[in-house]
Amino acid sequence: MPKPDDNIPSMLRIPDSVNLSRKKKRFLTFNRSLLARKIIMFNLVALGILVAGVLYLSQADEGRVSQRRDDMLQQAEILAAAISAQPVISEAYFNSLAKPISSIVRLYDADANLIMQQLPNTITGSDGVKNQADSTNLLTGILQTVWQTLSGPSEVSGLTSSSLLARFNTLVANAIEQPNQTQRSTFTSSGDLFISVAAPIVVDGKTDKVILISTLGGEIDAVIRQEREQILQIFVLAILTSIVLSIVLANSIARPLRRLADAADMAYDSAGQRLNPALIQIPDLTARPDEIGDLSRAMRQMIEALFERIDLNKNFAADVAHEIKNPLTSLRSAVETLGYPLEDEERVALLGIIRGDVDRLNRLVTDISNASRLDGELVHEQWAPVDLDKLLKNHVEHYASEWPNVKISLESGNEKFEVFGLDGRLSQVFDNLISNALDFIPEHGWLKISLDYDGPDMIEIRFTDNGPGIPAENLLDVFERFYSERPEAQFGDHSGLGLAICKQIIEAHNGTITVRNVSESGGAQFLIRLPV
Numbered sequence: 001m002p003k004p005d006d007n008i009p010s011m012l013r014i015p016d017s018v019n020l021s022r023k024k025k026r027f028l029t030f031n032r033s034l035l036a037r038k039i040i041m042f043n044l045v046a047l048g049i050l051v052a053g054v055l056y057l058s059q060a061d062e063g064r065v066s067q068r069r070d071d072m073l074q075q076a077e078i079l080a081a082a083i084s085a086q087p088v089i090s091e092a093y094f095n096s097l098a099k100p101i102s103s104i105v106r107l108y109d110a111d112a113n114l115i116m117q118q119l120p121n122t123i124t125g126s127d128g129v130k131n132q133a134d135s136t137n138l139l140t141g142i143l144q145t146v147w148q149t150l151s152g153p154s155e156v157s158g159l160t161s162s163s164l165l166a167r168f169n170t171l172v173a174n175a176i177e178q179p180n181q182t183q184r185s186t187f188t189s190s191g192d193l194f195i196s197v198a199a200p201i202v203v204d205g206k207t208d209k210v211i212l213i214s215t216l217g218g219e220i221d222a223v224i225r226q227e228r229e230q231i232l233q234i235f236v237l238a239i240l241t242s243i244v245l246s247i248v249l250a251n252s253i254a255r256p257l258r259r260l261a262d263a264a265d266m267a268y269d270s271a272g273q274r275l276n277p278a279l280i281q282i283p284d285l286t287a288r289p290d291e292i293g294d295l296s297r298a299m300r301q302m303i304e305a306l307f308e309r310i311d312l313n314k315n316f317a318a319d320v321a322h323e324i325k326n327p328l329t330s331l332r333s334a335v336e337t338l339g340y341p342l343e344d345e346e347r348v349a350l351l352g353i354i355r356g357d358v359d360r361l362n363r364l365v366t367d368i369s370n371a372s373r374l375d376g377e378l379v380h381e382q383w384a385p386v387d388l389d390k391l392l393k394n395h396v397e398h399y400a401s402e403w404p405n406v407k408i409s410l411e412s413g414n415e416k417f418e419v420f421g422l423d424g425r426l427s428q429v430f431d432n433l434i435s436n437a438l439d440f441i442p443e444h445g446w447l448k449i450s451l452d453y454d455g456p457d458m459i460e461i462r463f464t465d466n467g468p469g470i471p472a473e474n475l476l477d478v479f480e481r482f483y484s485e486r487p488e489a490q491f492g493d494h495s496g497l498g499l500a501i502c503k504q505i506i507e508a509h510n511g512t513i514t515v516r517n518v519s520e521s522g523g524a525q526f527l528i529r530l531p532v
Contacts, residue, residue, distance in 0.1 A: 021230060039253075040246040047235070047242050058081050065186060065220060069195050072213050073182055075101055076199035079211045083107070084201045101371055102248045104214040108172045120216065130483050164194070171198045172210045179207040193220040208213070256292045259283045324364060330358040374501060378508045381422050388417040388426070388459065388530075392449055405443050408434075412451035417459055419530045429505050429513075432498040433463045433526055440467035440524075454529065461528040469517040469524045478515055479503045 011270060089107070098105035098118035105118040145334055175198040177185045183198040195215040202205045260283060282303055285296035325437060334353045335358055342350070389412045400408045421424075437447050450462045483502040506513045511530040518525050 012054070017053065028363075039250045040243060043242045043246045045237065047238055047313055059417055064223065065195065068215065068220065069186065069197065072103070072195060072215070073184065073199075074428045075103075076182060076197045076211055076213050079105070079213070080199040080201045083209065083211065089115075094118065103200075103216065106168065106212040106214075108210040108212065110176060110209065112169055112172045112176060112210070115209070123174070167194075168196065168212055168214065171196055172212055174198070174431065175200045175210045175212075176207045179205070192218040195220065221307045253292065253363065256283065256285050256288075256296070260296060261287075262311075307442075311354055324361065327357040327364070329362075368497070374504060378422070378425065378505070381424075383421055385418050385425065386421050386423045388419060388461065389451060391423065391427055392430060392451065395427070396449065399434055399438065403438055406438060406441055407446040408449070409446070410449045410451070415451075415453065417451050417453075419459060419509065419532060422505075425505045426509070429502045429528070432502050436498065437463060437465045437524070441465050442467070457532050459530050459532060461530070463526040464518060464523065464527075465520075465525075466523050469519075469522040470515060472517070475515060479513070 044186065067438075075345055079097055086093065094107060094116050101118075102120050104120070105119065107115045109115055167185065170183050171183050175181075179200045179202045182200070185196045186193075187194055187196075194215055194217065196212065198210050198212045201209040201211060228309075282300045283296060284300065286293050286300070288296070331354060334350045334357070338347065338350055343497055389410075392410055392412070395408045396408050434447065434449075441447060445466045447463065447465045450460075450464070452460050452462075454460045479499050479502075481497055503513050509530055511528060513528050515524060515526050517523060
């Protein structure tokens with residue numbers, strides 16, 4: 001069974017030592033990734049601000065205290081009504097009324113003396129302090145400590161248990177003095193929040209007794225603490241979830257980017273000086289429907305274009321060597337022949353051959369130099385709107401004056417044909433196509449150039465002649481470098497690079513150029529399509 005790497009060309013396959021190094025780097029992705037740390041930090045900061053706001057609002061919310069106070073007022077008024085209906089209050093009757101309330105319930109006489117009281121089971125003393133185990137666990141205890149440190153110490157009145165009873169007595173005294181109004185008070189004692197209400201029991205317009213209800217010490221704080229602990233527990237779960245999801249998200253972004261970066265780093269040798277194609281293998285992440293997939297696709301296409309360009313340069317170098325070798329061989333033969341005794345006519349003929357070969361070499365070197373510089377010039381030259389109609393009219397007028405025996409016409413109508421490109425390079429294409437056509441058109445022949453739109457976003461330019469046409473088997477070869485199929489009389493006058501350069505220029509303008517024969521009897525038509 002073939003290995004996965006068997007389908008990879010040898011020049012693209014990465015050595016095992018490089019793969020091992022890459023695997024080691026993957027485990028360090030999180031430690032090396034600034035992006036991953038930023039994602040986690042931003043998520044935690046936002047989550048922390050949210051939880052801090054919830055805790056602050058929970059701690060400062062007075063609605064809970066107000067609701068509890070209103071409930072106690074209703075309970076006190078109900079108890080006062082029930083007691084006032086009985087001329088004699090027994091302790092059993094009082095306990096039956098007070099026990100369901102689960103709060104401190106005290107009954108005072110008109111002189112503010114305590115008659116009886118009902119304390120919940122959670123009370124161990126008469127000071128009203130709740131005796132219960134702290135249900136806060138280690139985790140929430142730590143978080144509570146942190147929260148209290150950040151929010152500052154709570155306000156404590158410094159009251160003792162005796163002062164707490166004094167608060168009750170003051171509230172009862174106020175109720176005795178104001179028989180038509182239920183008294184209420186909210187205060188802190190020893191750090192605990194208390195809510196107390198005192199309802200007067202009125203007989204014949206005077207206060208006969210006072211019923212006092214008070215929350216347990218720490219009851220309200222316990223409710224607030226319990227809610228806060230629940231919020232903190234949810235926060236712990238949320239922060240753990242946020243960290244996990246952040247790591248997953250960061251790795252889904254940072255790891256592919258790291259792999260792409262590592263693959264790009266592999267393109268350089270140990271000195272970081274030159275490209276090493278044998279070490280390039282861009283990870284295939286094109287299946288991802290996000291920007292990482294787009295980046296991977298773009299980098300793979302870039303590498304493919306790079307290798308294609310390298311192959312083209314190799315082939316171009318081989319073709320150049322072959323094309324130059326032919327005139328050099330002819331030139332060498334002619335020079336060697338000059339060393340033999342020759343007639344004057346033979347010597348003149350040899351000198352003509354030498355001169356022709358030198359001209360051919362000069363033409364080849366010039367065209368090769370122009371072709372080599374074309375890529376760079378297409379990138380660096382300033383692009384601008386080009387009026388194709390005007391450009392072609394100038395060429396038609398020029399060639400019509402030099403070739404009076406050939407009818408050259410342009411059909412463009414009254415529309416405007418404008419593309420964004422390089423005026424000089426497009427002019428070079430048109431000049432090459434017209435001059436090539438004129439080399440094959442018979443005397444009194446014709447060349448027709450037409451401009452037209454193919455839809456709103458595409459311009460078509462056709463060069464149609466009545467020459468002999470192109471052999472069917474060579475229609476795909478005419479755009480290859482150094483291809484030339486010309487009459488014997490024109491041998492050596494052309495380098496065969498013209499149409500290849502035309503194709504390169506048109507493709508740089510995101511267009512296409514094709515050729516076909518008009519009919520079986522002859523005639524060729526070149527079609528250029530350029531986007532508007």
